[in-house]
Amino acid sequence: xxxxxxxxxxxxxxxxxxxxxxxxxxxxxxxxxxxxxxxxxxxxxxxxxxxxxxxxxxxxxxxxxxxxxxxxxxxxxxxxxxxxxxxxxxxxxxxxxxxxxxxxxxxxxxxxxxxxxxxxxxxxxxxxxxxxxxxxxxxxxxxxxxxxxxxxxxxxxxxxxxxxxxxxxxxxxxxxxxxxxxxxxxxxxxxxxxxxxxxxxxxxxxxxxxxxxxxxx
Ligand SMILES: [Zn+2]
Numbered sequence: 001x002x003x004x005x006x007x008x009x010x011x012x013x014x015x016x017x018x019x020x021x022x023x024x025x026x027x028x029x030x031x032x033x034x035x036x037x038x039x040x041x042x043x044x045x046x047x048x049x050x051x052x053x054x055x056x057x058x059x060x061x062x063x064x065x066x067x068x069x070x071x072x073x074x075x076x077x078x079x080x081x082x083x084x085x086x087x088x089x090x091x092x093x094x095x096x097x098x099x100x101x102x103x104x105x106x107x108x109x110x111x112x113x114x115x116x117x118x119x120x121x122x123x124x125x126x127x128x129x130x131x132x133x134x135x136x137x138x139x140x141x142x143x144x145x146x147x148x149x150x151x152x153x154x155x156x157x158x159x160x161x162x163x164x165x166x167x168x169x170x171x172x173x174x175x176x177x178x179x180x181x182x183x184x185x186x187x188x189x190x191x192x193x194x195x196x197x198x199x200x201x202x203x204x205x206x207x208x209x210x211x212x213x214x215x216x217x
Contacts, residue, residue, distance in 0.1 A: 001110040003177045004140040005029050006202075007147030008102050013154040016092045017215045021151075021206040023083050027099035030075050031107070032199055035066040039193035046189045053112050055130035057185035058192060060111065064119035069104055071119060076100035110136065133181070144174065155213045162212030169205050 009024040026033065038044040044066060049059040065071055080097030084090065108115050113126035129136050148170050157163040186192045 001106045001140060002180065003144040003173050004106055004110075005032070005103055006173060007140075007143040008106070009099055010147035010151035012095055012099055013151045016089065016095050017154060018089060019083070019092050019095065021210045021213070022203040023088070023096055024099070024151075025206045026203040027079055027096045028103050029199060029202070030079055030100045031066050031072055031103045032196065034075065035063060036193040036196035036199075038063065038066050039189065039196075046192060048185050048187075048189055048192065050185045053128065053130035054133050055110075055136045055181070060114045063114075064116045067104065067107065068116040068118050069101075070117060072101045072104040137181070140177070154216060156216045157213050159212055162209065165205070165209045165212060169202070169209060173202070 005028040006025055009026075009028040012024055013019065013021075035044065039046055044063040045061040046063070047059040047061055048057055050057040052059040060067070076097035076099075079100050080093040083096045084093035088096065104115065108125045109127050110129045111126040112128045112130065113124050115125045117123055117125070129139060152166075157166065186195070
């Protein structure tokens, strides 16, 4: 799942209006922000295997440090603590931690069985929405549309930048998602991981938007 994760973060603005857009977009993607670092450093492994599921050519061979349930809870506590120290309410920090763990839950829905519960063996989970491209697109695009609408209704732009920087981010994520679906398989596992590092730009983009939007009262 890709834009579905961002959808959950955007929707959470309604739950706690004090949470900033960078936190809301980083939290549900913490696992995917960490994953390329673990892959590039050789701690986790992915292979390019077209047909692994209909939706993705990626075979997630091993990713227990970024993508196990236990570690997602650890990362959730860590990220929740960071936003708490930086001034978020306790409730806001709890929501951020839950957003981090939501990534694992949504990945279980999407991936075929490849998500561990904890590092070092044990059962692996995955319900396999990705076996169907149309079903994946319907679910994820519906989630994304709802998330964007909820965030847009919870906030308003202070100036034109607040409108266009937000619209551009929404469009960019959608186009990147569709290009990923339609494009050829990536040349190598390392190329996948290297390009996934670009996800770090999304919270930075969100910092820019945050300065130009405010909570609707
Ligand atoms: Zn993931």
